[in-house]
Amino acid sequence: MSEEMSYTTEEIAKILKVSKLTVYDLIKKGDLRSYRVGKQMRVDASDLEAYKQRSRSNSAHVSQESPATLLPASPANPAQGTRHIVITGQDMSLDLLAKHLERRTTGIRPLRSYAGSLDSLISMYQGHSDIVSTHLLDGDTGEYNLSYIRKLLVGFSYRVVNLLSRRAGLYIHKDNPLRINDWSDLNRPGLRFINRERGSGARVLLDEQLRLHGIKTDHLIGYDTEVTNHLGVAAKVASGQADVGVGIENVATMVENIAFIPLIQERYDLVMIKKAENQAWIDKLMLVLQSEDFKQELRAISGYDLSLTGQLLYET
Numbered sequence: 458m459s460e461e462m463s464y465t466t467e468e469i470a471k472i473l474k475v476s477k478l479t480v481y482d483l484i485k486k487g488d489l490r491s492y493r494v495g496k497q498m499r500v501d502a503s504d505l506e507a508y509k510q511r512s513r514s515n516s517a518h519v520s521q522e523s524p525a526t527l528l529p530a531s532p533a534n535p536a537q538g539t540r541h542i543v544i545t546g547q548d549m550s551l552d553l554l555a556k557h558l559e560r561r562t563t564g565i566r567p568l569r570s571y572a573g574s575l576d577s578l579i580s581m582y583q584g585h586s587d588i589v590s591t592h593l594l595d596g597d598t599g600e601y602n603l604s605y606i607r608k609l610l611v612g613f614s615y616r617v618v619n620l621l622s623r624r625a626g627l628y629i630h631k632d633n634p635l636r637i638n639d640w641s642d643l644n645r646p647g648l649r650f651i652n653r654e655r656g657s658g659a660r661v662l663l664d665e666q667l668r669l670h671g672i673k674t675d676h677l678i679g680y681d682t683e684v685t686n687h688l689g690v691a692a693k694v695a696s697g698q699a700d701v702g703v704g705i706e707n708v709a710t711m712v713e714n715i716a717f718i719p720l721i722q723e724r725y726d727l728v729m730i731k732k733a734e735n736q737a738w739i740d741k742l743m744l745v746l747q748s749e750d751f752k753q754e755l756r757a758i759s760g761y762d763l764s765l766t767g768q769l770l771y772e773t
Contacts (some may be wrong), residue, residue, distance in 0.1 A: 461465060462501070462502040462642065463499040463500060463502065464499065464500050464502065464505060465498070465499060466480045466481065466484075466498050466500075467605070467767070469489070469500055469505065470693065474484055474507070476697070477570065479585070481541075481543050481568055481570050481585060482543075482585045483508070483522075484498065484500075484541055484568065486725065488508060488511075489504065489505070489508045489560070490504040490507075490508075498568060507692045509657055539564055539565070539566050540564055540565055540566070540738075541566050541567075541568050542558070542565055542566070542567050542586065542587045542588065542697075542738060543567075543568045543569075543578040543585065543587050543588070544567050544568065544569055544586075544587070544588045544589075544590075545569075545570040545571075545572050545576075545580055545581070545585075545588070545589045545590065545688075546571070546572070546574070546577055546589060546591075546688060547571050547572070547573065547591030547657075548568075548576075548590060548620075548694055548725060549758065550620060550621060550725075550755055550758070550761070551569065551590055551620075552569065553751065553754050553760050554620070554742075554745065555567035555568075555569055557736070557740060557744050557745045557748070557750070557751050557754075558742060559745065561741050561745055562737075562738060562741045564683060565588050565738050565741075570586065570642075571657040572586075572590040572656070572687050573613060573653075573654060573655075573657030573658060573660070574589075574590070574592055574605075574656070574657060574658035575591075575593065575605070575609075575657070575658075575659065575661065576594050576655040576656040576657075577589035577590060577653075578591060578605065578606065578609045578610065578728070579609065579656075581728065581730065582609055582610060582613075587729065587738075588727055588728070588729050588734070588742070589727070589728050590620060590725060590726070590727055591605065591606065591607045591658065591726055591727075591728060592625075592658035592662075592663060592720070592724065592726070593658050593661050594662050594665050594723065594724045595665075596665030596668060597693075601674045601723060601724040601726070602724060602726045603617065603770070603771055606728055606771075610664060610671075610728070610730075613730055613731075613773070614730065614731040614732075614773045615729060615730050615731055615772075616728070616729050616731055616739065616769065616771075616772045616773075617726050617727070617728050617730055617769075617770045617771040618726065618727050618729075618742075618743070618746060618747070618767065618768065618769055618770060619724060619726050619727075619765040619766055619768045620725050620726060620727050620766060621725050621755060621761045621762060621763055621765075621766055621769055622722055622723065622725060622761070622762040622763075622764070622765060623643070623668050623705050623706060623707070623722070623723060623725060623760050623761055623762065624705065624706040624719040624721070624722055624723075624760060625659070625662060625703065625704070625705050625706070625719070625720065625721050625722075625723045626703070626704070626706070626717060626718045626720035626721065627640075627701050627702070627703060627704075627717070627718045627720065628690055628691050628694045628698075628700045628701065628703075628704045628706040628709060628715050628716075628717060628718040629694065629700070629701050629716050629717075629718060630695075630700065630703045630714065630715065630716070631713075631716050632712045632716070633717060633718075634661075634699075635648070635700055636678065637700070637701055637718065638718065639674075639720065640666040640667075640669075640670050640720065641672075641716075642644065643670075643671050643672055643678065643701070644665075644670070644672045647678065647699075648677070648678060648700050649678050649679050649699045649700045649701075650677050650678060650679035650680055650682075650699060650700070650701055650702060651679055651682055651689075651690050651693040651694065651698070651701075651702040652679065652680055652681070652682055652684075652685060652700035652702070652703075653682070653683060653684065653685070653686075653687075653690065653702075653703065654683045654685050655682070655683075657685075658723070659687065659690075659703045659705075660702065660703075662703060662721070662723070663703045664725075666712075671749075676729070677765070679699060682699075687704040687705055687708040688708055688711065688712070690702035690703065690711060691704055691708050691711070691712040692712060692753075694715050694716045695712050695713060704717070705723075705737050705760065706719060706759070706760035707758055707759050707760035709718045709763070710759055710760070722762070725763070726727065726770060727742075727746075728740070731772075731773070743767065746766060746767035747767035749765075
């Protein structure tokens, strides 16, 4: 097998028939050797084959001894002395965060995993993520994130820190020909909607607003039509395939022929598990969040409110 051939994490997931988060977990533990090309992680074909051979050998060894034997976890890339930190979430601010964290630390290599807020918290509960971002509205209280974190991370010690705040609302056609102004307008007959995937913060925001305004999901044309990011929602509205969708302000500035109706200020927070082995990089992360050079780069992106950035919001 040629050592020149390499695979992305998505390709590895398809080959092994596992989720991309599982691939990141294998990389993080050092079971699967990888390297970075720009922002993308790649795995050489020879390293993938070596991992598969080890897995077959270990499986055979376990079956001969006892079906209940558990294999010990491998140390994180002992040959390279590098620990991978998986940062899960979709906002572009997380890419900047990964860059600054890698620049300020030694022995740490941030990896990016793109998933929605609920899926990110679940991946943390399952041990697949180290830093997760979340923007989940509790419609009954108007508060963001903490009620969901408490319910999903039962039994864990964790820290919740603000990354930024941003305005969320509705994408509509430029000049707003349908005169859409509020959540209640989503109840209009014939209105074509484009939705986000289950597990995303935007989907939770929509579902909470529909509940609060007494709008049934089966009355919303396009409720079951999903895309996986804000840009995809904006593009569907801009192209005329939908009349309205939920998104954030800064993406609206990137797409022609749409307008943005701000309806809520959402808090975008980071969650990290408190363990002794995590303390060193958590301290570095706090320094990054409170540093002026990091904030300066965030200010260059329209639509971010940094008044709470780096502030500790909750700690168990």
